[in-house]
Ligand SMILES: Nc1nc2c(ncn2[C@@H]2O[C@H](COP(=O)(O)OP(=O)(O)OP(=O)(O)O)[C@@H](O)[C@H]2O)c(=O)[nH]1
């Protein structure tokens with residue numbers, strides 16, 4: 264069955280598509296055809312066909328890269344204070360989120376499967392940098408195993424669901440189920456301990472596209488969602504307040520603290536902080552800063568967290584975010 268009224272450009276592109284043997288070029292041309300095609304009921308079928316072809320070619324070219332001398336997709340070198348992966352169904356808004364929170368560029372588009380390789384970017388949060396990684400969608404079709412490997416290594420999972428669709432609850436279950444198939448179990452923050460072969464991943468659930476009028480009715484239901492055990496927040500790339508709130512939530516989700524150091528008799532210097540896990544004691548912190556000094560340490564003085572203005576604390580004191588410590592031997 265031939266859909267009516269396809270413009271001449273479309274057929275020209277289709278010819279080029281048949282003639283080229285280059286996979287990347289084929290993908291580009293299919294995208295072009297998709298863009299040229301008038302969007303109505305008569306072309307729905309064909310649109311679907313093109314999208315499937317694009318996804319298939321992308322997964323093929325991915326396989327080639329993995330086997331060939333291309334970059335190692337199984338592992339993204341860690342940078343900054345933590346590694347956070349963006350996980351969700353096709354079209355859930357992962358690439359748009361990456362671009363909003365970092366300076367990285369990742370293709371975002373209104374058709375599914377637009378991302379086919381991992382794209383890392385650095386997000387500034389106050390005085391530290393946090394690494395975000397955009398990933399191809401997790402879905403029943405075409406999710407390559409390296410995607411799950413990257414998720415397994417991350418410190419925090421941002422699980423995205425598109426609130427502009429009434430299917431968001433199904434999408435949520437679907438994504439969680441796919442991850443479980445690959446032995447990844449999403450948990451509350453701070454529960455990254457592996458149990459046997461199952462990787463437990465601290466998770467923050469994010470409902471996206473709240474600015475879309477279609478999201479209106481779903482936001483309320485989403486907030487009161489009680490099937491999941493992890494923290495929940497909402498997001499829109501067009502809402503600066505939500506952008507900031509998400510950054511804050513990511514920082515909290517990583518369960519890290521920043522500490523600064525001070526030398527006796529000198530002024531406080533807000534240099535680059537040391538980033539340590541939540542729950543670190545003064546002694547453990549000192550070991551990271553200066554091992555020999557730590558071993559000789561008798562006590563520390565502390566500034567910060569309102570209560571402290573140079574008071575003496577013992578080695579087992581638990582450091583708070585933004586504390587300034589001065590080691591005394
Ligand atoms: N209104 C609105 N649209 C959004 C928002 N975030 C993403 N979109 C749109 O949703 C579509 C999909 O966004 P992407 O960022 O490409 O989604 P993705 O999850 O990376 O998709 P895949 O790579 O295919 O898995 C695009 O048309 C975006 O412009 C948002 O906050 N508000």
Ligand SMILES: [Mg+2]
Pocket residue numbers: 357358359370371377378397398399
């Ligand atoms: Mg994407």
